[in-house]
Amino acid sequence: MFKCKALEVLVPPLKKLMIHVVFPHRHRNAIYCLMCSKIPVSIKRHLENRCMKGCSAVEIAAQVDIAKESTRVWTATQRVWEYNTLVKLLPDHVSRVAMVKYLIQNGYLILNKPCDEDMDCAREAPGTSDSVTATTSAVAASAVACTASSSPPEEEETDSSETPSPDEKTRDSSRRSRSMGTVREAMQAGGMYEKCPPESKLLVGFRNHLIGALQIQNCQQEVDNVSRFLRYMQPEGEPNLEFMTKTTETMDYMSALSNSGLSAATILNYMKNIIRFLQYVKGSVDMNEDGIKIQKYIDFLKTMRKPVARKHSGNACSTRCDGIVDGMPTVHDCNLVLRSGKKRFLDIYNRMAISKIVVSPTEKTWYRYYCEAVMMLRHFQRPAAVEGMTVREWVNRKLTDGRYLIGIKNHKTGATHVATIALTLEEEAWYQGYYECIRPEFVRGECDCFFLSARGTQITSGSSDLLRLHESCGIDHGGCTSGQVRRAADTLVATSFTETQKQNVAAYMCRSDLVADTHYRMPGPSAIVATAVLLDTLPGFTPERRLPAQTDSPGSCMSGKEFSDFQQTFPVSRDCQPPTKKQRVEAGFPENRVYYDRWRKRQYADRQEHLLSYFTYRKPSGGKIERLISEEGWTSNCPKAQDILDMWTPALKYAIESDQNILNSCSLQKWKGLAIKSFDGQKGEGVVATTHFTEGDIVCDYHGKVITKAEGEMMMKDQGDQAGYLFFFNAGGEALCIDAQTWPCPCHDGVETFGRKINHSSKHPNIKPLCVVLRLGDEDVHTILFKATRDIKVDTELKFNYGVNRTSFRGEALHLDWLDE
Numbered sequence: 001m002f003k004c005k006a007l008e009v010l011v012p013p014l015k016k017l018m019i020h021v022v023f024p025h026r027h028r029n030a031i032y033c034l035m036c037s038k039i040p041v042s043i044k045r046h047l048e049n050r051c052m053k054g055c056s057a058v059e060i061a062a063q064v065d066i067a068k069e070s071t072r073v074w075t076a077t078q079r080v081w082e083y084n085t086l087v088k089l090l091p092d093h094v095s096r097v098a099m100v101k102y103l104i105q106n107g108y109l110i111l112n113k114p115c116d117e118d119m120d121c122a123r124e125a126p127g128t129s130d131s132v133t134a135t136t137s138a139v140a141a142s143a144v145a146c147t148a149s150s151s152p153p154e155e156e157e158t159d160s161s162e163t164p165s166p167d168e169k170t171r172d173s174s175r176r177s178r179s180m181g182t183v184r185e186a187m188q189a190g191g192m193y194e195k196c197p198p199e200s201k202l203l204v205g206f207r208n209h210l211i212g213a214l215q216i217q218n219c220q221q222e223v224d225n226v227s228r229f230l231r232y233m234q235p236e237g238e239p240n241l242e243f244m245t246k247t248t249e250t251m252d253y254m255s256a257l258s259n260s261g262l263s264a265a266t267i268l269n270y271m272k273n274i275i276r277f278l279q280y281v282k283g284s285v286d287m288n289e290d291g292i293k294i295q296k297y298i299d300f301l302k303t304m305r306k307p308v309a310r311k312h313s314g315n316a317c318s319t320r321c322d323g324i325v326d327g328m329p330t331v332h333d334c335n336l337v338l339r340s341g342k343k344r345f346l347d348i349y350n351r352m353a354i355s356k357i358v359v360s361p362t363e364k365t366w367y368r369y370y371c372e373a374v375m376m377l378r379h380f381q382r383p384a385a386v387e388g389m390t391v392r393e394w395v396n397r398k399l400t401d402g403r404y405l406i407g408i409k410n411h412k413t414g415a416t417h418v419a420t421i422a423l424t425l426e427e428e429a430w431y432q433g434y435y436e437c438i439r440p441e442f443v444r445g446e447c448d449c450f451f452l453s454a455r456g457t458q459i460t461s462g463s464s465d466l467l468r469l470h471e472s473c474g475i476d477h478g479g480c481t482s483g484q485v486r487r488a489a490d491t492l493v494a495t496s497f498t499e500t501q502k503q504n505v506a507a508y509m510c511r512s513d514l515v516a517d518t519h520y521r522m523p524g525p526s527a528i529v530a531t532a533v534l535l536d537t538l539p540g541f542t543p544e545r546r547l548p549a550q551t552d553s554p555g556s557c558m559s560g561k562e563f564s565d566f567q568q569t570f571p572v573s574r575d576c577q578p579p580t581k582k583q584r585v586e587a588g589f590p591e592n593r594v595y596y597d598r599w600r601k602r603q604y605a606d607r608q609e610h611l612l613s614y615f616t617y618r619k620p621s622g623g624k625i626e627r628l629i630s631e632e633g634w635t636s637n638c639p640k641a642q643d644i645l646d647m648w649t650p651a652l653k654y655a656i657e658s659d660q661n662i663l664n665s666c667s668l669q670k671w672k673g674l675a676i677k678s679f680d681g682q683k684g685e686g687v688v689a690t691t692h693f694t695e696g697d698i699v700c701d702y703h704g705k706v707i708t709k710a711e712g713e714m715m716m717k718d719q720g721d722q723a724g725y726l727f728f729f730n731a732g733g734e735a736l737c738i739d740a741q742t743w744p745c746p747c748h749d750g751v752e753t754f755g756r757k758i759n760h761s762s763k764h765p766n767i768k769p770l771c772v773v774l775r776l777g778d779e780d781v782h783t784i785l786f787k788a789t790r791d792i793k794v795d796t797e798l799k800f801n802y803g804v805n806r807t808s809f810r811g812e813a814l815h816l817d818w819l820d821e
């Protein structure tokens with residue numbers, strides 16, 4: 001039955017649309033009585049005998065006209081809904097989807113409705129009308145994401161580190177939408193969908209706590225989840241906390257959720273919500289409940305959570321595997337042709353460029369294909385840049401920070417800036433081999449292009465050359481395209497790089513959308529090289545590493561001409577064997593070992609650099625390095641573990657910002673080698689080292705929500721002499737503050753984070769804050785990391801200088817004698 005009146009209230013004037021209406025009623029001329037909202041067989045007779053009994057015929061006729069007109073207007077206009085109007089009326093995605101379904105089921109028509117899959121997965125995507133809610137403050141936005149995705153049939157949000165890729169999300173969404181109805185029905189059948197009355201004291205208090213203390217505005221789903229749980233545990237009456245004695249029933253409830261088809265992620269969400277509810281109860285002054293009892297029940301839930309979390313991680317992994325099986329290549333996959341063709345390529349290079357032996361025309365063309373592929377697959381360039389690169393650009397390459405920079409103006413893309421690549425020294429030698437030994441044979445006329453076709457003209461299609469290279473290497477299905485490798489790199493970059501790094505990568509890849517950003521500035525040469533080096537760190541990518549900067553400076557490398565010949569003949573790489581005496585002599589080098597020793601030194605340095613690259617975050621133990629060396633399988637010229645230990649220096653900021661260990665530790669709040677210790681007296685708790693730290697190690701972060709300085713100061717005012725957990729700092733011209741006062745933080749329920757527990761020392765600090773920008777989740781977050789300023793022994797308390805003294809705050813801190821420590 002239609003709820004006509006309710007809808008009239010809801011529906012604003014809609015477009016006048018005359019449509020053919022099939023009225024969903026057995027009477028062709030069904031007209032509602034506007035007085036009783038019923039559909040009589042005859043409106044006139046109905047009014048005469050019922051709703052307008054005793055009224056005059058004129059009055060009744062007038063009312064019949066009004067009723068008829070109302071029906072006509074309704075059928076002509078009100079049956080059609082504009083989806084964007086629904087977005088405005090119902091900003092919450094879950095309610096809107098439910099409303100749309102309800103309307104469609106009841107015969108309404110929805111204009112401009114996204115397709116079903118999009119309705120489920122494209123929530124709050126920027127640029128859609130749904131973005132209304134997504135543009136609110138960071139807190140509200142995260143709350144929207146959290147609660148909207150925690151609905152039972154909709155799933156799934158956990159505090160796991162697993163962040164599904166967009167493709168995984170899409171697959172999940174379509175699976176979700178299919179199973180939505182059945183899950184809900186199963187829950188209803190199992191008595192798990194009933195809720196307690198919303199006005200229940202516990203629920204009202206919990207909702208106020210979420211909104212007031214935790215700033216989660218959109219918390220309805222979380223409250224509903226808790227409400228359903230309470231109703232299941234106590235089917236009648238005002239909900240109370242007796243369920244805490246019912247561990248068997250709690251286990252039954254979780255099993256029942258699982259049997260209803262809820263995923264592990266959603267069950268984890270339920271548990272998270274219930275734990276947060278209990279923490280609220282524990283901390284609530286008017287509840288007066290036994291804290292130990294509540295804590296025991298929380299611990300019990302946490303124990304139950306472990307196998308579910310394991311299951312969830314397993315699901316996430318298998319979804320990722322599906323991604324690979326489904327044909328979404330990784331950067332590593334895309335580089336297969338470079339790996340499998342490398343032996344042949346180096347062989348041609350050695351004969352052609354070093355031994356000056358003439359190679360066949362087929363080999364020459366194949367060599368060119370490989371060089372082109374290096375640009376596309378290894379340096380993520382578009383085929384147009386390969387086609388457009390000129391000799392002039394090649395001869396003007398610049399050695400910068402150990403790489404050769406080449407700018408390409410003619411790359412036929414929408415981007416208005418120059419495409420750039422930063423070749424390693426080895427790659428530069430390969431290209432020089434092409435330039436000296438192959439290209440001259442193909443020059444016919446005026447063409448200035450670097451890569452020339454057999455006819456001496458510009459190559460017509462870098463993509464076709466790449467395809468041919470794949471075919472020649474026996475790689476099925478034509479292998480990967482430049483577009484695929486760029487997408488694979490983009491996916492990785494999007495998840496772990498900062499905004500600035502992303503901008504630089506976009507410039508490196510010469511992405512055409514870059515020009516749309518008016519704030520964008522083309523990065524300088526060093527930034528381009530840094531970006532190329534950074535791209536080497538992408539997971540699954542094993543490039544040739546650049547040689548150590550000190551030995552590759554233009555002076556030392558370029559001045560030793562004869563050794564550079566040797567090196568061109570026998571390119572140094574991390575995993576190859578040094579040339580034998582016979583090979584050296586055959587290639588025209590003297591019998592002595594001078595170049596041979598230099599060659600080995602380079603390889604040694606390259607291997608050292610490679611080993612060091614594993615330890616951006618903290619200095620490793622000797623045993624760890626030894627294990628790594630044995631895994632590499634090098635039989636000779638192996639660096640010693642002690643050398644690596646001696647060489648280790650703290651990482652540069654950009655390396656820290658992209659270090660996966662640091663990103664993981666910050667998002668999971670899992671830092672190794674630390675413990676919270678209680679001290680006597682006013683000091684309270686502090687943090688001690690449970691492992692040895694070396695100067696420069698990153699120890700942990702100061703975790704909390706980033707707020708403005710003004711907001712932080714407001715919080716500080718209320719706090720008096722009590723321990724404060726606010727960290728004020730300046731970053732990017734802004735005065736900011738990290739709020740660790742609000743605890744537990746909404747993102748790490750019940751986890752005691754280390755940073756906030758670190759005490760002050762101005763005289764003997766052993767760590768210092770370092771301000772970085774980390775890509776956490778989908779955001780660039782200003783983060784404070786603590787870096788060891790000296791070696792720290794086990795059991796030592798960690799301390800940093802709070803940067804205030806007793807005379808700070810206009811003398812208000814005079815009595816805080818601990819500030820002198």
Ligand SMILES: C[S@@+](CC[C@H](N)C(=O)[O-])C[C@H]1O[C@@H](n2cnc3c(N)ncnc32)[C@H](O)[C@@H]1O
Nearest residue numbers: 683684685722723724756757758759760818821
């Ligand atoms: C960020 S908290 C540090 C953790 C705190 N001790 C606790 O138990 O939670 C800062 C507060 O710790 C105390 N504190 C910090 N450094 C101290 C020190 N060197 N001696 C005594 N108390 C200290 C002060 O009360 C200060 O307001």
